[in-house]
Amino acid sequence: MNMITCPYCGTELLDQQVNYYCSFCEMAIPSASIQYNHEREQIFNDFDLCQDEFMLDLYINKRTEELLQLSTYELLYVLRHLRAQRSEIYKSLHTFKNAQVTEYTEEAGKLYEESTKRMFVVENILRQRLGYVPSRVTENFLSKYKEMILKDKGTAMVIRKKRVINQKMGYNNK
Ligand SMILES: [Zn+2]
Numbered sequence: 001m002n003m004i005t006c007p008y009c010g011t012e013l014l015d016q017q018v019n020y021y022c023s024f025c026e027m028a029i030p031s032a033s034i035q036y037n038h039e040r041e042q043i044f045n046d047f048d049l050c051q052d053e054f055m056l057d058l059y060i061n062k063r064t065e066e067l068l069q070l071s072t073y074e075l076l077y078v079l080r081h082l083r084a085q086r087s088e089i090y091k092s093l094h095t096f097k098n099a100q101v102t103e104y105t106e107e108a109g110k111l112y113e114e115s116t117k118r119m120f121v122v123e124n125i126l127r128q129r130l131g132y133v134p135s136r137v138t139e140n141f142l143s144k145y146k147e148m149i150l151k152d153k154g155t156a157m158v159i160r161k162k163r164v165i166n167q168k169m170g171y172n173n174k
Contacts, residue, residue, distance in 0.1 A: 002036040010038040010157030038156040045071045045149055056081060064121050072129050073145055079122045080137040086115040 004013045006022040006029060013020035013029055020029040035041060060078050067075065093108040123133045134141075 003038070005035050005038050005157075007033050007035045007041040010035075010159075038158050040154055040157065043071060043149075043152075045073045045146075047073075047146065060085065061118070067121055067125060070125075072126065073142075073149060075122055075126050075129075076134065076137050076145060077142060079119070079126065079134065080139075080142065082115060082119045082122060083137075086112070086119055089115055 004015070004020065005011060006013055006025060009022065009024045011022050011024045013022055013034060016028065019031055020034055021027070022029055033041065059074075060081050062070075062078075067078070070078070089108060089112045093105065093112050096104040096108055127133050
C-alpha cells in the first residue's frame with residue numbers, strides 16, 4: 001500500500017481532510033505537494049524544448065504567470081536568450097534613430113521596453129530562487145548546471161533505523 005509522505009522530510013503525513021500535516025516539519029502540506037513512500041518531489045526540466053531553436057521565440061515570450069511555472073534551468077536559459085535578443089533590439093533602435101526613421105524607431109522602442117520588462121521578470125524570479133541575479137549566463141554555465149541536475153540525488157528519503165542505532169550503540173554486525 002502507498003504511504004503518504006512529506007515532500008521535504010519523508011515523514012508519514014496525517015490526513016487533515018482539507019490538507020495534510022507533517023509532524024516533523026510542523027506544518028500543513030497541501031494535497032498537491034504530497035508524495036508517496038518517501039519519494040522526493042519531481043522537478044520537471046524541459047531540456048528538449050530548450051534545445052529546439054524554432055521554439056525559442058515561443059519559449060522566451062511567455063507571460064509572467066507561465067514564467068513562474070518554469071524550472072530554474074529553463075529560466076536561466078530564457079534569461080540568456082532574452083538578454084541577447086534585447087541587445088539586438090537595442091542595436092537596431094540606434095540604427096533607426098541615427099537614420100531618423102521615426103516609424104521604425106517607435107516600433108523598436110516599444111520592443112525594447114517590452115523585452116526589458118520581460119528580462120526584469122525573469123531576473124526577479126531567479127533572484128527569489130537563487131538569492132541573486134546571475135550576471136552572465138553562458139552556454140558553459142548552462143551545460144554545467146544541466147550536468148548537476150542530471151546527477152541530482154533523487155533517491156527516496158528512507159532512514160535505515162536499525163543500522164543507525166546499532167552504530168550508535170557500538171554493536172558490531174560483522
Ligand atoms: Zn516534513
